[in-house]
Amino acid sequence: MLQKEEAGIVYFEFESFGSYGRSQHAIFSRQGGVSQPPHDSLNLSVSVPDEKTAVYTNRTKAFGLFERQNDTVVHAHLVHGNEVARVTQADNGTWVEHVDALITNEPGCGLTMNFADCTPILLVDPVQHAIGLGHAGWKGTVVDLPGAMVRAMQQQFGSNPAGLLAGIGPCISWDNYEVDEPLVSEVKAAFANWELLLRKPEGKGNGRYHYDLPEANRQRLLQAGVQQIEMPGLCTADRTDLFFSHRAEKGKTGRFGSIFVLSP
Template sequence: MIREWRDGILLYRFASLQEAAGVRHAILTRIGGVSRGAYATLNLGHTVGDDLAAVEENHRRALGIFGLLPQRVVSPYQVHGARVGLVGRAHLGTVQPATDALVTGEAGVPLLMRFGDCAPVLLFDPVRQTIGMAHAGWRGIVAGSVVATVRTMGQRLGCAPADIWAGIGPTIGPCCYEVSAEVADAVEAACPAGAPVVHRLDGHLYVDLPAAVRAQLRACGVERIEEAGLCTACRVDEFFSHRAENGRTGRFGVLLELLA
């Protein structure tokens, strides 16, 4: 991962996506905004209890990295489901209701999604010039948000899974994601048999979200997969973590856009 500062904001990028033609992206952190307390400082979540004026200023700063205005992006209202929004220029400035993934084949349609432990999954097909982004926590893995996103890219925009590059952004790692037996069973059932998606240690169960995303992507035929390798709960100095901060925290943003 490339770690860099832009206009006082700390962000990360995948080296291979950064080098790819026709696309730009940024994985924002919690550093570089104006929010205070549990939301310090670059919180982009409107519904987590933060001061909305601060959240708006954070959007202005974060999108400013790309020279974008808040009314020129498309966002979803994420609900841990598997609905995929196929969007275009007509959707700029809108929030897609009850949606956990976005796909577009149009340039100039920046996708902005928010995370705080769940995995950001970035998808790019350089052949069809198509992008997608999915939100996958354990509920998203069980609901199938990643699989639904790859399918939408294939069925609606003609992408071949073998052409798709996938990046798994900062997410809670197996080091920090202890779950109940019910959750562990549901995640295992949603992934290909034998995939190492639940770790067992001293009678405790830990979900490996990156491994679950990887297993589901491979099962769809996506093979070029890169991982950030950053655990949000281990790294609350740079990321928001719902688990590590007991539910009182913000959301960091991920931006992905096709260029004309």
């Protein structure tokens, strides 16, 4: 990923998306906002106990870098499922209920979601001119949210999975994601190659599994036929200077945001 900074806001872009000139995207860091600890400082979520005036100031600052505002992007009410919604500019300023992915092929439409250890999934179809933004934690990988995004773009836009560009954004890494039931049993049931995803650290720890969340999302995309996948290797729990981490900060934290716009 490429790290950039503008107006004091640090954000990241997938390098592989640069070849497609009809989209703009960013995964924002936690830096450059006005929220106070423990939500310091670019918290973009109203689902945490931050001052709402600070959140909307942060959104104005962050989205403004892409000439957007809170009411000119489409939001989602995330539920850790595999539902995908096709949206247009008519959905601007609204929260689409009970979905974990948004897709569009309407020029000018902008998508946004927030994260704090779960995985941002971004898809670009440079042929059919369509984009998708998704949110996949461990439950999202079990119910195959990444694959659902690919299939929705196939059905709605005629996308060829092999031609999609995919980006797996910053999330919690295997090193920092110690897990227990029911996750272990559900991952074993969902993935034939679960041994690749659930592993125990050698010579340390308490004998519990750790879950490889970014690899699980990559496996789901590969199974859906996607071949071009960029992974930044940025761990939210390791880099709390850059990102909010629900696990590392014991739930007392904010949410870093993302924006994805299909340009005219």
